[in-house]
Amino acid sequence: MTTVIDILSWVFLTGGGLFVFIGGLGALRMPNLYTRMHAASLTDTMGAVLVLVGIMLQAGLTLATIKLAAILLFLLLTSPTASNALASAAILSGLQPQEGTVRPGGASE
């Protein structure tokens, strides 16, 4: 039983790490603020959920699991709010989101 829990938590932790990596890669490669935030929000949601569930599996049914669940709830509440506030601030300071995509050939949709 503990082996099953160990393997499951390994899967969750590795998946969480993968999503964090993808989020970071997206934040580097995306062209402007809004698309970068969209990529970074991947880290805040899937990355945080998978990593914390992986750790909760390791902690078993102790007080630590309840604290981890509280941390997860807090993160899920505050990270989207922070992205919203960031995007509002960006719109206020005049940064307009680009319409469509621009390909190297020059044609935009």
Place this chain on the structure above:
Amino acid sequence: MTILGLVYYWVFAILLMIGFYAVIAKPNLIKKLIGLSIFQAAVFLLFITMGKVEGGTAPIFQDGVSLYSNPLPQVLILTAIVVGISTTALGLGIVVRIKEEYGSIEEDEIQERDLQ
């Protein structure tokens, strides 16, 4: 283990000098204050590194653990962190007043205006 064991002290030296460079080479007063707080953080890292005992854990007594890290450097650094934020707050107050009186927070512009 010796080389790996010295990495923390080398990082202390590097961070110390990065903060010090910001204090002496950057003319902006707020950049100097930020450099000072990096300098302080490097010193904290040195003390906490010296307090760690291999195989020990945080100095909070629990059942089944017999080896703890040294609590004394941690106590000193707790005090130091709070004193650091106090001096930073006071420094920022002075910078705001300098901006109001001199119109600039760049060091050479302030010295020019002083000489007038």
Place this chain on the structure above:
Amino acid sequence: MIIILFGIFLLALTVITALAIVQSESLFAAVILTGIFSLLMAANFFLLDAADVALTEAAIGAGVSTVLFLGALALTGEQERSGSKNRLLALGVVTITTLIVIYATFDKPRFGDPAAPVHQHVGPWYLEKTPELIDIPNAVTAVLASFRGYDTIGEVFVVLTAGIGVLFLLSARTTARPENMQPPKESHQGLRHYLVPRVVGRMLIPFIFLFGLYVQFHGDYGPGGGFQAGAIVAASIILYALLEGEEAALRALPMRVLQWLIAGGALLYGAIGVMGMLLGGNFLDYSVLASDPIAGQHIGIILIELGVGITVTGVLLSVFHAFAARGKV
């Protein structure tokens, strides 16, 4: 082995962040990077078994310090003028000093060595005597509050003095020449027109406050204590001030109450010390506060930590209001 590699990874991130801070020209980016730097330092401290210090660095360094820097940035400029005069000389001095310090570190005891001189004299004595004389699980709180209580009362008075200093500097009526100040922003309305941060923020404020109280009173049993709790409670009220506006926050907790908080915490600490003298012991001797010396230590530690928390909350909030109210010329 994995722990050491992870430690080196965190240290590398810290050094890269510090380099980015020094060379970035936008002060706003530098301040946010300083917040990230403080959080990475907190992670490093946690890896080095310093749980209390990590909590303090995260709460004060990454939390309150960033807010104070941003408050000062709003009153000064955001762009740094580039170019410094003595850059090569400064680089030379810095490089030579780094090499000297690295050369000096070869004499230091091996990392984690239990036979190092720092672990020989007072450290083991504190670890041995805490269960016997004070009987609380958190040895750091025991040393901070009881064995080295004189240092902590000095620290409370340093925080008090800094608060008084900032209030002196920034409460004077501004005689600024009009061309020097930034144009007053109409930001003292708070985030009144932004629904999402306001709703979520107002929902979170009581929980942050509750967590601050938890950290205050659980300092004996786990990482925590007065300084961390003061910073967290101040953060919850600063969040309220950011969301609802400066006047609403000053109506909720007026400056008079904050002045009472600043002085009251230090007064409580000093009063416990004097009470020790009046009951027959020395200054800040808690064993005489109750009939059983260990119960007396518990009472003394809880009360002085409360005093510390109250003063730190008052000072951090006063400093924040001093910066925030300055923008309205």
